Amino acid sequence: MSYASETKRTSPASMALAIGVNGSIILAVALSPVIVEQIKRDPFEGRSIPVEPLPPKQDEQKQDSDTRPLDPVYVPEPVNTNIPNDPVDIRTGNEETGDIVIADGTGSGETLIKDPPPEPPAIFSAATRDPRFARDFQPDYPSNLLQREIEGSATVRVLIGSDGRVHEAQLVRATHPDFGKATVKQALKAWRFRPATRGDVAVEDWQTLSVRFTID
Template structure:
């Protein structure tokens, strides 16, 4: 037997056997044959799925730190000069909707007048006119004036007398007279002798007026 001495620091490999090399080729051939004879469904089952990628959003930047409000006590704020209008402000024309004046306008409903029920008018006072007191009826005829009697003249006098609440005559006004003698006789008799039942308002005696006519006749 011949020995093989390897040099120092080298590698001495063993010589491969032809039988082992053929066995290795046979095993690979059998494996390839089995793979080719396998059903398609089994082959596709072992196909690894495709890898789907997507973009991962980046983290938002951190917020800015809160700055304390500036101290304006040392630096007062300068107010802008409002008298100067910057020339860079554009003038925008606002659209104007056209007004249709051809259409019809519904008439307003008629205004119903407010009818107020009138209040009951105040009751008119009940007034009773003065009348001659029958107890003094014979004193109403004045004496015939002698001058008219000598002239054989007749006549009449109409007067308006104002009567007090006590029934006495307060004043006499001449409305008509046939002569001054008849008027003087009537006025004197009325102021001295005439008495009336006074006029009343709602039963209360009041002053009133009355027109009286006195006739002078020759008997």
């Protein structure tokens, strides 16, 4: 009997074992987790992103600045240079004379404007004794000196007012105090003057006068 034609009977235990092994493999494959390769999605997919242009190069910037219109240039009005050959000398004053010098406007030269001459000072006339009161000029003789026959004199300085009266009397000197007292008293009481004048106006005047006391 040849090997090829020989039939061999398989045992039921072997068959069950083979089926179990194959089923376990199939079941293991079926239950194993499916590995799925996740493809990362681009977050910018489907959206438009504005792209800023690149800054121009230096050559391009220079070209743009050269072609840009310039600001208008201010041109001042022309200065009148037509100066006369013989300009008028205009001055404000003369240090030596104090005269004011101005141009007369005709181009013929200068015009001197001088200050008006000052008015002459008013003439002063001193006070004089009023002859109507001449007899009242001599003071009374002091009796004690008269009895003793003592002669002398007195000098006083008086302020003659614009009304001709003596407003103040000051003793300058006297040979005896009683002569001085008698003279001051008489001056304030009875002396009268024609007042001093400055121009046509009566003014005060100080004068110094002397009186002599003699026994006839």
